[in-house]
Amino acid sequence: MTPQPDHRDPKDPRAPEGVSPGDEGSRAEALEDRILVQRFLEAKEAGDREGLEAAFRMLLLRYQERIHRLVLRYVRDPLEAEDVTQDVFLKVYRKLDGFQGDSAFFTWLYRVAANTAVDHVAKRKRRPLHLSDDPSALVGSPKDGEPRSGLSSETPDEPMLRRERVRITREICDALPEPYKTTLFLREFEELSYLEIAEVSGCSIGTVESRLFRARARFRKLLEERHPELLQE
Numbered sequence: 278m279t280p281q282p283d284h285r286d287p288k289d290p291r292a293p294e295g296v297s298p299g300d301e302g303s304r305a306e307a308l309e310d311r312i313l314v315q316r317f318l319e320a321k322e323a324g325d326r327e328g329l330e331a332a333f334r335m336l337l338l339r340y341q342e343r344i345h346r347l348v349l350r351y352v353r354d355p356l357e358a359e360d361v362t363q364d365v366f367l368k369v370y371r372k373l374d375g376f377q378g379d380s381a382f383f384t385w386l387y388r389v390a391a392n393t394a395v396d397h398v399a400k401r402k403r404r405p406l407h408l409s410d411d412p413s414a415l416v417g418s419p420k421d422g423e424p425r426s427g428l429s430s431e432t433p434d435e436p437m438l439r440r441e442r443v444r445i446t447r448e449i450c451d452a453l454p455e456p457y458k459t460t461l462f463l464r465e466f467e468e469l470s471y472l473e474i475a476e477v478s479g480c481s482i483g484t485v486e487s488r489l490f491r492a493r494a495r496f497r498k499l500l501e502e503r504h505p506e507l508l509q510e
Contacts, residue, residue, distance in 0.1 A: 303381075306383070307381045307382065307383075309339075310336070310339070310381065310382035310383065311378065311382065313332050313335050313336050313339075314332075314336070314373065314376060314378070314382055316328065316331075316332040317329055317332035317333055317336070317373055318373070318374055320332060321374065333370060333373075336369075336382075337366055340383065340386055341362065341366070343383075344362055344365055344366070344386065344387075344390045345358055345359065345362045347387065347390050347391065347394070347467070348361045348362050348365065348390060348393075348394045350462065350466070351391075351394035351395065351397075351398055352394060352397060352398060361393060361394055361397050362390075364393055364397075365386075365389055365390045365393045365394075368389055368393065369386060369389055372389070380476040381473070381476070384473050384476035384477050385476070387463075387469075387473075387477040388476070388477045388478070388479065391459060391463075391477060391478075395455070395459070445500075445503075445504055448503070449496055449499045449500060449503070450462075450496075452499055453492060453495055453496065453499075456478065456488055457488055457491055457492035457495060458492070459478070460474060460478065460485060460488040460489050460492055461489065461492040461493065461496065463477060463478075464489055471485050471486060471489075474489075
């Protein structure tokens with residue numbers, strides 16, 4: 278499996294921390310988040326419970342669906358994912374005054390969510406950590422600069438083929454060790470920039486690049502070994 282084109286330079290010095298260069302939507306979202314966090318902290322310091330809960334409710338509404346989706350890809354059980362998501366936001370409520378603002382709020386939130394989900398699965402120990410989603414970004418991914426035509430064209434057999442690709446992607450992702458699994462997931466499925474993944478993972482951009490390269494290489498090797506026919510499509 279080869280890297281997809283990344284038009285967002287993670288080393289661009291003009292990019293605000295946690296925001297991709299030129300992404301005005303992300304810039305606006307990050308600014309709104311900072312305002313809400315500031316309102317939360319000011320209300321907490323002033324003992325304004327109503328203001329505190331109102332600010333937190335806004336943050337909850339903005340990110341609850343995304344965090345639930347993130348958690349669900351780890352635990353895979355919808356009801357269980359709801360419980361873990363609630364646990365994530367409870368932690369955020371209790372620890373928000375520890376947010377330093379040296380990264381975008383959503384990357385800090387993702388880090389809390391990913392750590393909570395991984396810890397939950399580790400404690401559960403009933404089945405290994407899984408990642409699941411539409412595997413079109415992984416199975417049969419084109420090389421950089423190549424069109425993605427082969428995966429998007431619909432045929433009468435496409436629903437069945439898609440289900441099979443999902444099964445194969447889960448199988449191969451399950452065989453990847455951490456932290457390659459999470460790095461691949463955040464890049465391919467969540468489409469985070471290298472800088473954002475570094476902030477979520479608490480590591481350097483260079484480490485993210487190395488992990489992503491190794492994760493893709495291992496994924497492709499396993500795909501070649503177990504399902505070489507998919508690379509010939």
